[in-house]
Amino acid sequence: MNKNKTIVHIAYEVAPFYKKGGLGDVVSALPKYLSQKYDNVVVSIYYKGLMNCLENYSTHDFIVELQGIEYKFKYYYLIRNNIEYYFLNMEDEFVYSNNVFDNFNGDNPYKNLSSIVIFLYFGKAALTLIQSRINNLMLLMCHDWHAAGVFAYPSIIKKIVGKSNLLVSTSILIHNYEHQGNIYDDIFPFLEDEPHILLKDLYSKFGSASLLGLAIEHADYILTVSENYAQELKKGIAPHENLKFILNTRKKIIGLQNGVDYNIWHPNRSIYLSKKYNIDSSENKKYYKQLIFQKCGFDQKKLDEVPLILFMGRLTRQKGINLFFDGNNENQDYAIEFYKKLFDLGIKLFVYGNPSGGINGKIHTSLSFLQEKFKDSFYYDPYYNEETAHNLLAAADITLLPSLFEPCGLVQLYSMAFGAIPIVTPVGGLKDSVKCFYDERQKPTGFYLKSFSRNGLYESIKKTVEIYKNFPEIWNEIKKNAMEENFAWEKNVQNYFNFIDSVQVGNYNVV
Numbered sequence: 001m002n003k004n005k006t007i008v009h010i011a012y013e014v015a016p017f018y019k020k021g022g023l024g025d026v027v028s029a030l031p032k033y034l035s036q037k038y039d040n041v042v043v044s045i046y047y048k049g050l051m052n053c054l055e056n057y058s059t060h061d062f063i064v065e066l067q068g069i070e071y072k073f074k075y076y077y078l079i080r081n082n083i084e085y086y087f088l089n090m091e092d093e094f095v096y097s098n099n100v101f102d103n104f105n106g107d108n109p110y111k112n113l114s115s116i117v118i119f120l121y122f123g124k125a126a127l128t129l130i131q132s133r134i135n136n137l138m139l140l141m142c143h144d145w146h147a148a149g150v151f152a153y154p155s156i157i158k159k160i161v162g163k164s165n166l167l168v169s170t171s172i173l174i175h176n177y178e179h180q181g182n183i184y185d186d187i188f189p190f191l192e193d194e195p196h197i198l199l200k201d202l203y204s205k206f207g208s209a210s211l212l213g214l215a216i217e218h219a220d221y222i223l224t225v226s227e228n229y230a231q232e233l234k235k236g237i238a239p240h241e242n243l244k245f246i247l248n249t250r251k252k253i254i255g256l257q258n259g260v261d262y263n264i265w266h267p268n269r270s271i272y273l274s275k276k277y278n279i280d281s282s283e284n285k286k287y288y289k290q291l292i293f294q295k296c297g298f299d300q301k302k303l304d305e306v307p308l309i310l311f312m313g314r315l316t317r318q319k320g321i322n323l324f325f326d327g328n329n330e331n332q333d334y335a336i337e338f339y340k341k342l343f344d345l346g347i348k349l350f351v352y353g354n355p356s357g358g359i360n361g362k363i364h365t366s367l368s369f370l371q372e373k374f375k376d377s378f379y380y381d382p383y384y385n386e387e388t389a390h391n392l393l394a395a396a397d398i399t400l401l402p403s404l405f406e407p408c409g410l411v412q413l414y415s416m417a418f419g420a421i422p423i424v425t426p427v428g429g430l431k432d433s434v435k436c437f438y439d440e441r442q443k444p445t446g447f448y449l450k451s452f453s454r455n456g457l458y459e460s461i462k463k464t465v466e467i468y469k470n471f472p473e474i475w476n477e478i479k480k481n482a483m484e485e486n487f488a489w490e491k492n493v494q495n496y497f498n499f500i501d502s503v504q505v506g507n508y509n510v511v
Helices: 022-034 115-133 145-152 154-163 185-190 193-206 211-218 227-235 282-296 332-343 362-373 386-395 411-418 428-433 454-470 472-484 489-504
Strands: 006-010 039-045 058-066 069-080 083-089 137-143 169-174 221-224 253-255 308-312 348-352 378-381 398-401 421-424
Touching: 006 022, 006 115, 022 039, 022 137, 022 489, 039 115, 058 115, 083 115, 115 145, 115 154, 115 185, 115 211, 137 145, 137 154, 137 489, 145 154, 145 169, 145 193, 145 211, 154 193, 169 211, 185 193, 193 211, 221 227, 221 489, 227 253, 227 428, 282 308, 282 348, 282 386, 308 386, 332 362, 332 454, 348 386, 362 378, 386 411, 398 411, 398 454, 411 421, 411 428, 411 472, 421 428, 421 454, 421 472, 454 472
Parallel strands: 006 039, 006 137, 039 083, 137 169, 169 221, 221 253, 308 348, 308 398, 348 378, 398 421
Antiparallel strands: 058 069, 069 083
8 A cells, every 4th residue: 555645636527526527527436446555635626606515624725826926715625535625716805806706617617817827827726735735746647628737837846846755747637639728829928927938839839739738748648538549649530639739749648448436327326216226137227217208208108119219418519419410501301301210210219418509509409399399209308417317327228329539438338337238439438348249259238330420320220229129138138248347447447556556667658
């Protein structure tokens, strides 16, 4: 045990305190499992009026110097499950007396200030806190671009390294390269000297700059959340802009697959399921399927014969929502014909998740129209919560993950545990985790899209439904295989331990 060594996680969100997506789940679980060997600290943002489960905490002030002026900020401190949490409230009573941070949330974090500037401030505030409060630091793990502002302040990192008796390393863990924190040169005059110089150098070298690019340039280690996604980034085949940052680095991109906290995401342990089940009692799924059919107003006469298909996640281009319709220039009649053809397969479809653009956007409008048009077979719910998510996974026979790209993906991991068979695009972590029925080399746990297209989606659903309806023994074997898969953090965290052990002897860096 090395409990005198500390890993600090810096992140924009951490469940259950504040969660927008899978990042929050990972930052919740990873420190807990790393704490088997190391002390873990999480530094995140305090979201006024939006925090959950924040109790038994203490509040303290600390000073951060910005633009040569000392500001007094607050942090909220608590210990839970042996993890230390610091939530930074960057609201100075004098400077921000107009409550500019009142809307500091995931949808519209800032009223009048550039989000880039604020995330730089967050990075500096986090480092200032670490310098004064954290001892025995060995690894600084920055989760995605929101936390990459720390790399704009190497002078503070140097002071932190200087006070530690350990070999201190920094890392950027890329959860999604699609979002980079792009920086435009018109904000340079408003930056402090140190980030100004570093970002200007980045701009000169690449012709553009981003917080993620800054991290790739200056972190000791580059990590991402699956091995296949690491390969896609390094080969330049991931469908992202500004891959030049990653393609020009000599550092190795290390893929460390996310895990599942089965204490939460398992049908035999879920606090949201009234009737628990496991691989030996998966017939209990029928109970939840019946509840969902009732909720949706679907005909229950052929409950066993009609598969319930679930599309759950953020309703964005990345997740493949555009395969269901083109929100920009869709021919409405064409969309209706596609859905008629789809529902002629004898399925029920439930689309669940927060739509990009909100409830005033095109995605929400289109899905609401389709629900009204096909109310006997289609249901749409834009208001995500964990309880409904668990009940839908328990009810679903099939889950759809037709992602354009997927760094890791968590829904397919949850789906398999709940006995809902995933249909996925074979990209990123989806390819790493789902074994295709048509690959005879391994026990199948799901199905692949033949192509990222509307026709590819239809054909994949059609073939999957044919097996569900006509070959129940094969279907039950696939479901058994899926539910037997083990993506537990207890298992996957070993890859992190191997990486950290290598870091401590100075290996694992350059290709």
